[in-house]
Amino acid sequence: MKAYPVAPPWPGIKLELMEDTHFDPQLPAVELRRELGERMAAAAFNRYPDPSAPALKDMMRKTLGIDAKYEIILGSGSDEVITIISQSILAGGGAVVSLEPSFSVFKNAATAVAGRYVGVSLRADFTLDVDALLATIEREQPKLVWIVYPNNPTGNLYPDADIERVIKAAPGLVVIDEAYEAFAGRSWLARLDEFPNLVLMRTLSKIGLAGIRLGYAVGAPDWINEFNKVRGPFNVGVLQQIAAEVMLKHFDTLKHHARQMVEQRDRMFNALQKMPGVTPFPSAANFVLARFPDSAKVFDGLKARGILVRNLSALHPHMANTLRLSAGTPSEVEALLVALDGIL
Numbered sequence: 001m002k003a004y005p006v007a008p009p010w011p012g013i014k015l016e017l018m019e020d021t022h023f024d025p026q027l028p029a030v031e032l033r034r035e036l037g038e039r040m041a042a043a044a045f046n047r048y049p050d051p052s053a054p055a056l057k058d059m060m061r062k063t064l065g066i067d068a069k070y071e072i073i074l075g076s077g078s079d080e081v082i083t084i085i086s087q088s089i090l091a092g093g094g095a096v097v098s099l100e101p102s103f104s105v106f107k108n109a110a111t112a113v114a115g116r117y118v119g120v121s122l123r124a125d126f127t128l129d130v131d132a133l134l135a136t137i138e139r140e141q142p143k144l145v146w147i148v149y150p151n152n153p154t155g156n157l158y159p160d161a162d163i164e165r166v167i168k169a170a171p172g173l174v175v176i177d178e179a180y181e182a183f184a185g186r187s188w189l190a191r192l193d194e195f196p197n198l199v200l201m202r203t204l205s206k207i208g209l210a211g212i213r214l215g216y217a218v219g220a221p222d223w224i225n226e227f228n229k230v231r232g233p234f235n236v237g238v239l240q241q242i243a244a245e246v247m248l249k250h251f252d253t254l255k256h257h258a259r260q261m262v263e264q265r266d267r268m269f270n271a272l273q274k275m276p277g278v279t280p281f282p283s284a285a286n287f288v289l290a291r292f293p294d295s296a297k298v299f300d301g302l303k304a305r306g307i308l309v310r311n312l313s314a315l316h317p318h319m320a321n322t323l324r325l326s327a328g329t330p331s332e333v334e335a336l337l338v339a340l341d342g343i344l
């Protein structure tokens with residue numbers, strides 16, 4: 001196995017991990033900082049947190065539109081939710097299917113519990129080869145299928161009709177990872193009760209709160225109750241709960257940042273399209289994947305100019321010479337585009 005690579009702290013412009021850089025920690029409104037400070041200072045540090053997190057879950061239901069008929073499980077980031085679901089479903093073995101290239105955490109989480117991981121390649125243009133996926137499901141009879149919608153690191157959405165066929169064909173659980181839902185404006189939440197084998201996973205990380213570490217899954221109580229059996233009983237700390245609850249009171253601000261990131265994403269896409277030899281891929285998320293004539297040279301050139309992006313060229317054969325660029329603030333994107341012009 002290979003550990004998920006995390007770059008050391010970067011003092012310059014960091015467009016690497018799809019963080020919300022519109023959120024300047026020095027600048028939140030004074031009243032927000034006071035509220036966070038007061039609520040945290042009053043927290044019961046000496047007590048274990050209430051794992052059912054009623055105040056936070058109430059706030060999540062209100063702001064994120066989660067109906068009372070669904071249950072919610074919280075994790076320290078969706079990374080932990082992936083571990084919990086993998087342990088719950090794959091304990092004792094069994095196959096798990098994911099598309100590739102996609103989020104690499106699925107494979108490690110499966111391997112760690114002796115699940116048999118089977119990757120299905122997207123086409124070279126990153127569209128979904130639904131027949132290949134359906135054939136793999138038929139052959140492997142997976143207990144678990146992961147679908148990232150829109151996909152990371154490619155940014156695209158798959159056709160709803162294809163996903164529907166996959167959910168219906170799957171003999172076990174299908175989890176749709178909607179980490180980028182805020183930017184895509186598309187979700188399976190409203191259709192969750194059409195499919196008894198479907199669970200959704202989301203995160204607050206891409207909408208401004210990556211540092212808090214709060215991810216969640218939503219689904220029928222029958223599924224979530226099973227996941228809860230393998231969850232560490234106090235997995236989300238009291239400070240995480242308070243910070244998320246207070247920040248979700250300011251959901252309008254977070255949504256505003258998301259809209260700004262979408263603007264910057266489209267600006268990057270349009271500019272990249274005009275650069276000689278560069279092919280950006282259409283994205284519904286808060287980043288753009290682009291193919292360059294020589295991605296290593298561009299990556300190094302950006303780094304020398306103080307800009308860190310993600311070089312994913314080695315992730316999959318289809319990813320050769322690609323870089324993933326997070327949508328930053330207007331001035332960060334300006335700096336990125338100027339730097340690219342200089343390098344190319």
Ligand SMILES: *Cc1c(COP(=O)(O)O)cnc(C)c1O
Pocket residue numbers: 076077078079080103148152177179202203204205206210214215
């Ligand atoms: C960023 C991302 C996540 C979020 O992980 P957290 O642990 O919640 O920060 C989950 N899934 C995908 C596909 C992602 O790109």
